[in-house]
Amino acid sequence: MPLNIVESTHKKAKPESEQIPFGRTFTDHMFVMDYEADKGWHEPRIVPYEPLTLDPASMIFHYGQTVFEGLKAYRADDGRVLLFRPEKNFERLNLSSDRLSIPPIDEQEVMGYLEELVRLEKDWVPAFEGTSLYIRPFIIGTEPSLAVAPSKSYKFMIILSPVGPYFSGGIKPVTINVEDQFTRAVKGGTGMAKTAGNYSSGYQAQAKAAQEGNADVLWLDGVEKRYIEEVGSMNIFFKIDGEVVTPALSGSILKGITRTSILELLKKWEVPVTERRISIAELYEAYEEGKVEEAFGTGTAAVISPVGELNWLGNKMVINDHEIGELSQKLYDTITGIQRGRKEDIHDWTVEI
Template identity: 80%
Template sequence: MSNFDLTIHESDHKKPKPQTDQIAFGRTFTDHMFMMDYDTGKGWHDPRIVPYEPVTLDPASMIFHYGQTVFEGLKAYRTADDRILLFRPEKNLQRLNQSSDRLSIPPIDEEEVMGYLKELVKLEREWVPETDGTSLYIRPFIIATEPSLAVAPSKTYIFMIILSPVGSYFPGGIHPVQINVEDQFTRAVKGGTGMAKTAGNYSSGYQAQAKASETGNADVLWLDGIEKRYIEEVGSMNIFFKIDGEVVTPALNGSILKGITRTSILEVLNDWGVPVVERKIAIDELYEAYQAGKVEEAFGTGTAAVISPVGELNWQGKQMVINNREIGPLSQELYDTITGIQRGNREDAYGWTIEL
C-alpha cells in the first residue's frame, strides 16, 4: 500500500468555521475524516478521506464489549507567515503502535499513515486557527469492529483520524493549578495498560477527578497502585518537580505514559545543561523537601497544555503551596520555547516540526 492508494471524496457541504473565542475543546469537527480498514489475512486496506459523518457499527462489535481500542492526540499549528506545522507526529504514530501491541491490535505502517495524515491536514488547512494559543487537534484512533462476543482479539478493525480546531488551553495566560494527590483509587500498575493510550485508562479516573473537583482541585496526581506512595502522573499529563536546583520526573516503569511533550522537555533541559533526572520519587519525599523549602517549581506536561504549572498540591490534609502559586521561571521558559517551536516563532534546532 502507498499514498497513491489513497482515495479522497470531498464533501459538498462545507461547515462554517467557528469564531476562535467560541471554540470549546473537542466539540467542533472539520469537514473530512480519514478511514482505513483491517481484515485478518488481508491487512490494512482501503485508505480514504471522506466527509465527516456518523459511523455505523454492528451492536456486537467488540469495541462495545471488551474495549479493544487505542488513540493518539497531536496538533497542527498555523505560523505567523501562514505555514502549517506538525510537532513530532512520528512520535505519536510510534506510540500508537506501542499501544496497539499492548491491546493486541495489528500495527499500522507508520510511514504510510504519516502520508495519509498529512494529506488530511492539507485538505483541512483552512480549519487550522491562526490566533496565538490555538491549533487543530488531531485524533487518530483504532477500534475493534468484529461482531462477536468471544473474548479474543478482533479480526477486523477501523483506523480513523478526525480533526478538531481548539482554542487556547489557558484563556488569559498560564495559571498554576491546584491538584489533589489521589490515595484511594488506582490508575494503573506495572504489567497493566498504563503505558498504553487506551480508553479505559481515562474513564477509570473519572471518580477520582470528581472527588478532586469537589474540593476545588483542577486535577489528580496519581500514586503507584501497589504502595500508594510513589508519584506517577497527573491526569492526562506527566509531572515534573524542580527540587533544590534539580528537575525530577518519575521514571517510566510500565504504568506511566511516555509523553511526547515529556520527552521534548527532557531533551531541552539536557540541552540547556539543567540538572534533570528520571527516578522514583515518593510523595513523602516530596513533602519533606517542601517542608525544607526545597520545592521550587512543579509542572505537568502534555499535548493539550504543553506546560501546566502546579501552584498547590493537597495530600492527606497537608497543603503544599508551590512558588507562591505563580508560574516559575523555568516553567515559563520551557513553555515559551516549546510553543515557540510549534508555532514557528523560534528556531527549531531539534528538527521537531514538519511543514505541510
C-alpha cells in the same frame, strides 16, 4: 497503498473567534482505513465526516479494544501549518496497539495519509492566538463477536477538531489533589498505553478532587500508594533544590511526547534532570525544607501546566507562591515558539504541511 479522496460537497462554517470549545467542532473530512485478518490494513481513504455504522456486537463495545493518540497542527505567524513531532505519536500508537493486541500500522505510510488530510483541511487550522487544530487518530475493534479474544477486524480513523487556547488569559498554576484511594494503573497493566479505559477509570477520582476545589489529580502507584506517577492525563515534573525530577517510566506511566521534548531541552540547556522513582513523602519532606521550587504537568493540550498547590492527606504544599516558575515559563515559551514557528527549530521537531 493508494489513497482515495472523496471531497465533501457541504462545507461547514468555521469558528470565527478563539473561543472554540474543546472537542465539539469537527472539520469536513476524516481519514478511514480498515483491517481484516486475511487482508491486513487496506482501503485508505479520506471521506466526508459522518457517523459510523457498527454492528451492536462489535468488540469495541464489549471488551474495549481501542487505542488513540492526540496531536496538533499549528498556524504559524507567516501562515504556514506545522505539526509537532507527529512521528512520535504514531510510534506510540503502535506501542499502545501492541499492548492491546491490535495489529500495527505502517508509521511512514500513515504519516503520509495524515499530511494529505491536514493539507485538505488547512483552512480549518485557526490563526487566533493560542488556538490549534487537534488531531485524533484512533483504532477500534470492529469484529461482531462476543468471544473474549482479540478482534479480527479493525477500523483506523483520524478526525480533526479546531480548539481554543488551553489557558484563557494566560497560564495559571493549578491546585492538585494527591489521590490516595483510587488506582489509575499498575505495572504490567495498560497504564503505558493510550487506551480508553485508562481515562474513564479516573473520573471518580477527578470528581472527588473537583468537589474539594482541585483542578486535577496526582496519581500514586497502584501497589504501595507511595510513589508519584502522573497528573490526570499529563506527566509531572518537580524542580527540587536546583534539580528537575520526573517519575521514571515504569510500565504504568504514559511516555509523553511533550515529556520527551522537555527532557531533551533540559539536557541541552545543561539543567540537572533525573528520571527516577520519587515518593510523595520525599516530595513533602523536600517541601518542608523549602527545596521544592517548581512543579508542572506536561502534555499536548497545555504543553506546560504549572502546579501552584498540592493537597495530600490534609497537608497543603503551596509551590512558588502560586506563580509560574522561571524554568516552567522558559520551557513553555520554547516549545510553543517552535510549534508556531516563532523560534528556530534546531531540533527538526516540526513538519510543515
